[in-house]
Amino acid sequence: MSDDFGAVSAQEEPLYGAPRLPEGGTGGVRAILRDNLFKDLKNSILTLLFGAVLAFIALRTLRYLFVTARWEIIYDGPLSFYMVGKDFGRTGISYEMLWAGIYVAMFTGGIAAGLGNRSAGPAMSLSARAAMIGGPLFGVVFILSMTRTITPTILTVGAVGFLLLGSQAARRVRGALKRRLGLIMLALVGLSFGFITGFDPSNIDLFGGLLLTLVVAFAGIGLSFPIGVVMALARRSSFPLIRPIAVGYIELIRGVPLISLLFMGQFAIGFMFPPGASIPGPIPRAIIMITLFSGAYVAEVVRGGLQSVPSGQIEAGKALGLSPLTITREIVLPQALRNSIPALIGQFISLLKDVSLLVIIGLQEMLGIIDVVLARREFTNQGYTPEAYAFVGAVYWTLCFSMSRAAQRLETRLGVGTR
Amino acid sequence: MAVARTDLARSARPPWYRDVRVMRWVFQLVVVAVVVTVLWRLYSNATSNLRASGLPTGFDFLDRKSRFAIPGLQDSASFTVRQAFIAGYLNTLRVIVVGIPLCTVLGILIGIMRLSDNLLVRAAGTIYVELFRNVPALLWIFITYLVIILQNLPPLSDEVTPFGAFVISNRGVGIPWLNPDASVLTFIGFVGVAMVAVVGVSLWRRSVTDATGRPSRSGLYGIAAFVVVLAIGNFVAGNSLALDPAKVNGRQVGGGLNIFPPYLGLTIALVLYTASHVAEIVRGAIQAIERGQTEACQAIALTTFQRYRYVILPQAFRIMIPPLASQFLNLTKNSSLGVAISYVEIASIFQRVSNNATPALQALVVLMFFYLTLSLGISLIANLINRRLSLETRA
Numbered sequence: 001m002s003d004d005f006g007a008v009s010a011q012e013e014p015l016y017g018a019p020r021l022p023e024g025g026t027g028g029v030r031a032i033l034r035d036n037l038f039k040d041l042k043n044s045i046l047t048l049l050f051g052a053v054l055a056f057i058a059l060r061t062l063r064y065l066f067v068t069a070r071w072e073i074i075y076d077g078p079l080s081f082y083m084v085g086k087d088f089g090r091t092g093i094s095y096e097m098l099w100a101g102i103y104v105a106m107f108t109g110g111i112a113a114g115l116g117n118r119s120a121g122p123a124m125s126l127s128a129r130a131a132m133i134g135g136p137l138f139g140v141v142f143i144l145s146m147t148r149t150i151t152p153t154i155l156t157v158g159a160v161g162f163l164l165l166g167s168q169a170a171r172r173v174r175g176a177l178k179r180r181l182g183l184i185m186l187a188l189v190g191l192s193f194g195f196i197t198g199f200d201p202s203n204i205d206l207f208g209g210l211l212l213t214l215v216v217a218f219a220g221i222g223l224s225f226p227i228g229v230v231m232a233l234a235r236r237s238s239f240p241l242i243r244p245i246a247v248g249y250i251e252l253i254r255g256v257p258l259i260s261l262l263f264m265g266q267f268a269i270g271f272m273f274p275p276g277a278s279i280p281g282p283i284p285r286a287i288i289m290i291t292l293f294s295g296a297y298v299a300e301v302v303r304g305g306l307q308s309v310p311s312g313q314i315e316a317g318k319a320l321g322l323s324p325l326t327i328t329r330e331i332v333l334p335q336a337l338r339n340s341i342p343a344l345i346g347q348f349i350s351l352l353k354d355v356s357l358l359v360i361i362g363l364q365e366m367l368g369i370i371d372v373v374l375a376r377r378e379f380t381n382q383g384y385t386p387e388a389y390a391f392v393g394a395v396y397w398t399l400c401f402s403m404s405r406a407a408q409r410l411e412t413r414l415g416v417g418t419r
Numbered sequence: 420m421a422v423a424r425t426d427l428a429r430s431a432r433p434p435w436y437r438d439v440r441v442m443r444w445v446f447q448l449v450v451v452a453v454v455v456t457v458l459w460r461l462y463s464n465a466t467s468n469l470r471a472s473g474l475p476t477g478f479d480f481l482d483r484k485s486r487f488a489i490p491g492l493q494d495s496a497s498f499t500v501r502q503a504f505i506a507g508y509l510n511t512l513r514v515i516v517v518g519i520p521l522c523t524v525l526g527i528l529i530g531i532m533r534l535s536d537n538l539l540v541r542a543a544g545t546i547y548v549e550l551f552r553n554v555p556a557l558l559w560i561f562i563t564y565l566v567i568i569l570q571n572l573p574p575l576s577d578e579v580t581p582f583g584a585f586v587i588s589n590r591g592v593g594i595p596w597l598n599p600d601a602s603v604l605t606f607i608g609f610v611g612v613a614m615v616a617v618v619g620v621s622l623w624r625r626s627v628t629d630a631t632g633r634p635s636r637s638g639l640y641g642i643a644a645f646v647v648v649l650a651i652g653n654f655v656a657g658n659s660l661a662l663d664p665a666k667v668n669g670r671q672v673g674g675g676l677n678i679f680p681p682y683l684g685l686t687i688a689l690v691l692y693t694a695s696h697v698a699e700i701v702r703g704a705i706q707a708i709e710r711g712q713t714e715a716c717q718a719i720a721l722t723t724f725q726r727y728r729y730v731i732l733p734q735a736f737r738i739m740i741p742p743l744a745s746q747f748l749n750l751t752k753n754s755s756l757g758v759a760i761s762y763v764e765i766a767s768i769f770q771r772v773s774n775n776a777t778p779a780l781q782a783l784v785v786l787m788f789f790y791l792t793l794s795l796g797i798s799l800i801a802n803l804i805n806r807r808l809s810l811e812t813r814a
Contacts, residue, residue: 260783268779385565
């Protein structure tokens with residue numbers, strides 16, 4: 001990262017542009033300023049120019065955030081619309097149940113993060129750490145500042161607590177429990193899904209807002225993972241009849257835009273069910289198409305992971321007389337999947353952004369719910385559009401930015417690509 | 420002895436159901452059979468369901484009347500569905516052809532900014548990248564179109580007209596464009612002549628450089644040649660090459676070229692969004708080049724511009740091409756988001772076409788076919804460039 005202040009050592013000198021401490025380490029702030037801002041005339045002009053532009057933008061942004069923006073569209077408006085949608089009340093799921101599901105999910109995520117932490121990696125510099133925590137923190141504070149009671153804040157802090165609890169638990173767990181951790185995590189994910197849907201998946205049809213976005217994204221990545229692994233293995237296999245099927249599926253899906261697949265789910269998939277069969281609602285159909293879509297991309301990610309496993313590993317397996325299936329299951333896949341975790345998180349982030357396309361087929365996810373709120377009598381035609389989009393953008397930004405930073409950190413820790 | 424050996428061989432060969440060579444093919448055939456059966460079931464379900472609901476199963480609907488108008492095309496209301504699809508395809512191409520060069524240039528600029536040794540320049544680059552890439556493209560499209568263009572540009576009644584030749588309003592942006600009376604062929608002909616002149620001049624400058632070692636400045640000479648040839652052409656053709664300034668004509672932008680707001684919003688948003696991804700690719704590619712290259716440039720006192728133009732970027736470009744191609748593909752596919760702001764590109768055409776009388780399934784096949792041609796075309800071009808560049812390195 002280019003913002004690694006002072007993390008300069010003999011082995012890992014940043015390649016370009018990273019600021020360097022003055023020779024001999026004397027001079028302090030003035031030397032840092034000189035080296036970074038006023039090295040020569042050209043640099044000083046650039047500093048003044050960009051300083052002016054950045055200051056102007058910062059001023060305008062702050063003025064908008066704190067003075068001109070009319071945030072009542074968010075906090076006087078139904079904040080719950082943005083979070084869980086218009087019809088969530090009709091599901092009969094209590095908010096306690098929903099939070100229980102979120103806590104279980106956070107705990108599971110904590111376990112996963114804790115497992116990743118085992119291998120030691122290069123320590124993060126202070127400024128990188130600050131950027132990683134500061135950005136999301138600002139976003140979360142901004143979102144929580146829209147709430148009118150203290151309860152959501154306490155519950156959010158509790159969620160972070162469960163995350164930390166999970167990562168501590170992952171580090172402490174030993175023995176048989178540790179060996180079955182994958183199974184336990186799977187069970188926890190199922191439990192969390194159960195809590196969130198009130199143990200009735202058909203409730204998803206009434207979800208909206210952020211909840212719908214997250215449920216579709218998680219369901220998409222979770223369901224597409226097995227498809228992706230199978231397709232990646234098929235594409236790299238030595239079966240001349242099966243490889244073309246995998247290649248065809250992956251390239252066909254990757255060659256068309258997601259919206260055409262969503263249109264297919266909306267208009268065409270109903271025709272493919274056997275006559276007389278009950279056709280699932282629009283949201284499950286969208287999940288089916290998003291799963292198919294994501295499967296092709298996950299397959300490419302896993303294929304990259306498979307390629308990163310050195311061929312000596314497979315040869316060693318053959319030398320031991322293991323069957324091809326055992327070599328794949330016990331030697332290749334564990335390493336390949338471990339190496340593809342950062343790219344998988346990246347895939348999840350882009351899926352989360354892609355779920356916004358559901359608004360085009362008329363579903364009320366994060367973007368679609370804006371129209372619902374703006375159509376309410378107290379807000380309609382009063383120019384509240386910028387605020388609504390800014391708020392939704394902030395929610396997306398906080399989610400995606402924190403996850404992408406986590407993926408970057410994991411990448412350096414796992415040492416992918418460095419050997 | 421011989422008998423014993425055949426016995427041994429026979430007993431050593433496993434039964435067929437444990438023979439890897441046999442089971443390999445059995446397994447493959449089973450998988451293929453399952454896939455074919457599933458696809459066949461889906462297909463037969465679809466045809467029988469379409470028939471049951473009285474919808475056509477063929478592609479005859481392409482020759483029916485489309486019954487909707489496409490903004491910017493005069494007689495589009497009488498188009499057939501096929502013509503409408505092609506018009507939409509051209510609109511998609513308009514986004515791509517303008518978007519890809521712009522996002523590349525912007526992305527390279529931001530990528531280099533992120534590597535600047537000036538703290539503020541670097542910070543600006545980082546803020547740009549992190550801001551644009553962590554928010555969905557669709558949200559940027561809504562923000563540029565609904566918020567910036569429709570709400571923040573002046574209405575047509577008090578439009579802004581810079582230089583008297585441009586019009587900026589929320590009903591469209593006008594730029595100077597070809598005179599409608601001028602023949603397009605004449606224009607293309609003169610531009611072609613000018614291009615030939617540019618090539619000739621730059622070849623001449625290169626030979627001068629090779630012979631004398633003086634700087635070629637072929638860019639400067641080329642631009643001069645281009646301008647001179649076009650000026651002469653304009654004089655010869657009786658001033659018909661002069662561009663027509665945009666102006667307000669009653670309730671719309673007339674004269675020049677009127678860029679419709681949805682097109683503007685879609686293209687700007689996609690360029691800004693894709694540029695943030697391109698910037699990261701550029702940064703990664705530049706960082707992958709040894710630091711010694713930069714040090715060597717500094718040792719022979721090249722300026723920063725020269726260093727990037729002649730040393731770093733040509734090498735980085737080779738690394739960039741495959742990921743860049745995938746970003747161009749993303750831009751192409753994201754152009755389908757125009758459907759959300761009623762920009763009439765090909766996905767919108769599909770949405771308008773797929774009403775009750777039209778079988779959505781077949782219209783969808785047409786839509787996907789068009790996108791596959793685009794995707795394959797871009798991958799093909801990228802592969803060709805890639806091959807050319809990698810051959811050059813070996814020579």
